[in-house]
Amino acid sequence: MSARILVVDDLEANRRLLEAKLGADYYDVLTAQRGEEAVQLAKREKPDLILLDVMMPGGIDGYEACRRLKSMPETRHIPIIILTTLDDRENRLRGLQAGAEEFLTKPIDDVQLIARVKSLLALKVVIDELRAREASGKRMGVIGEDARDPLEQHRLTAGNVLVVDDNASQVKRIKAALEVEHRVCMLGEADAAEAPDLCVVSVTAKSFDGFRIIARMRSGEATRHLPILAVVDPDDRQRLVRALELGAHDIIARPIDEEEIQARARTLMRRKRYMDALRSRLDQSFELAITDQLTGLYNRRFLFGQLAPLVQRSQCGGEAVSVMTIDIDHFKRLNDTYGHDAGDAVLRDFAVRLGSNTRPSDFACRMGGEEFVVIMPRTSGDIACLAAERLRRSVCASPFMVPGVAHAIDVTVSIGVAAATNSDDSVETLLKRADEALYEAKRTGRNRVIGKAFDHGELNTARVVR
Template sequence: MTARVLVVDDVEPNVRLLEAKLQHEYYTVITSNSGEEAILKALRDNPDVILLDVMMPGLDGFETCRRLKEDSATRHIPVVMVTALDQREDRIKGLAVGADDFLSKPIDDVTLFARVKSLARFKSSADELRLREAAGRRIGVIEGSLNRDLGLNARILVVEDDPRRAARLKKILDVEQRPMLMQDANDLGPMGQSTVELMIISASGVSFDGLRLAAHVRGQENSRNLPILAICEPDEKVRALRALEVGVNDFIYRPIDDEELLARTRTLVRRKRHLEHLRLMVDSSMELAVTDQLTGLHNRRYMESQLKGLLARAARGGPPVAVLIVDIDFFKRVNDLFGHDAGDDVIREFALRLASNFRPRDLACRYGGEEFVVIMPDTNAADATMIAERLRSSIEEGMFKVGAGRQVLDITCSVGVAIGHAGELDFEALLKRADEALYVAKRSGRNKVVAQAA
């Protein structure tokens, strides 16, 4: 996959060398010679990955990374810090300020491309969710903001068949996380609705193939988004890069540095929780977009889309579709005498009874104001009329309590019924026929069910 890469280094030859390598692999390259300029270009160009040199005059790489990760507009961009030497202190400091990975000079091309590809893949997923979230905010169905998670207290599954190594990993992780050990990978089974937030796999396991296990986890529907950290031997560079190709998110070499393991773990957990929160907000926005906020029933938009599909099926010779339009009798009187809050109480209670008087396959929606629509698939006129009558009786016989004083009101409803048969594709015409039947019911005294004749 291609991606936009921002290369930041105060030494021009270093910038040109990285630019040439990345362009040769068809990446789009943006360049910067200072930390201040890099922050501005990150805000303007939204790159998929930032390659950030550590040693720069003025704003160094650590401070630049910290500012990028503290800004909500650039926090989601993966940052790879580039160091002159493979120094432990630099890695720990960089991970602490939010860096996603490290590369040491001279940069190995294979490692460079593997890291960029892996992080760009994550950024692509995050961008799609962020666009949907932004759309939800624009139409007012998403509110609030993303909290910056610290990546602590996560359930982590450690798959390591060496008891001594497994015990050491648990001891390190116990400081900040909630690790669970597994020595036999065959016990893993389907992940199901697991609460595990990170998996750490030994790539050099004797009793199992760590990369095959990672590919298996990545291939399952329920664990496709589970982050994986691979532990590799120091001479397994090719295997470590292969791990990124099969879907591992990050790797660490033995001997394991305690602080680096904890830092990488926090980064992966934070990233997972960030994406999960975005998904949750997007899912909630989709639900809100098709739900009436007062009653919790589906809204008119959703009702029309479902009715179109059912009528199309009926037109192809499928079963008939019954449509009921239900109206609360004399509802204006409730608002005039008791206020709009009491009217809302009536509508909410009415919606509860409406939903409880129909079958699971039926679709109850709020049509607007005090009108409701019920779509009943595979239902003939006689059955629809019988069910509508049951609803009418339930409304008439049950008391409605409104307001803080729980004032008791007598409420009734009128119902119009229409049936959509084979050959009928116009959902608006079907709704109009049900509305005409409702008008007859209201004009003839209300508190009635009227089915329109075929």
């Protein structure tokens, strides 16, 4: 995986050494000598990963640079590995609490460094893809430009932590640390039914294979995006690297340090909330792209995208597809008499009735204004006419109650029905026939269903009322 990595160290020899190690794996390396320079360079160049030294003379040190990078929307999603000669608990916690994803001690173990880099870059790729799609949604106008950053919207609150470990004393220590902020349960407990926000897996367990647990979680649909914190022996480099290769997002060494596991859990869950928020906004933007905002029905874009393959399938001898086009009678008069707010209320109420009188397999769409279309897969023209008549009766049988209007409003609809019947049909010709039937229904008195005669191409009245 190629990526751009920013190396920050005040010593040229250290920068050159890291540049050579990373360059050997075909990474593109940027360098900086000071903390302030690193912050500005990261803001401008947007690297995929930052390797940040702590001890830098003058200006700001690595901890402060990390805090600044994690506080800016442009750079807070970039993973940071702090590199230092200060191999003590206090400095390790300072780095993790400043927002760094990892804290490695010099001299750097090359295997651990490359394994950690690859693991963090894999996560960065996913975040970048989500951010790119979000940017596309903003350009399309389906995600508001004033929307707050997802990380700001989803600051860390209590989460669910699932612990998979057979060491009783170690489990007790993990629970004591994490239950201060989160709900902690063991695999198999009743509470484990709740969706976890973090899984702590021991790869040193005696009664099960922790690596297999990690692999299954990373491949399972429900747990694919679940952050995994692997517990390893401090000197077992092979198991550490293997856990990262299989998909663990972070590593903590035994014996468990309570403050360290708290810091690592916060970082992992904060990143999960950030990615969940991005996915949620993308799901919402997709829904907005195919949904009519007033009625909640599908929109014109969805209509044509869904109808085309159904008509094509029918042309090739597949199942029939029918459409009904619906127009609310005298809707302009209703708007002029009661106002556009009343008209909107009628459209929303009609959409509810339309939804309750169509099958789950049908697609109810708003074409625009007071015109609607229902796509009916696997439906012949005669059956579609019966469904249209049921809808017509539902609309005219019960007046519409509109806020601000003292009395109920009588509303009727005219409906045209057409079915794809031959190999020459296209989306355009099918909708045109349905429109012709609709115009005939309006011309002959409204409040009726007219369907094309599905054998001869003539207009026939499926049902006339009054």
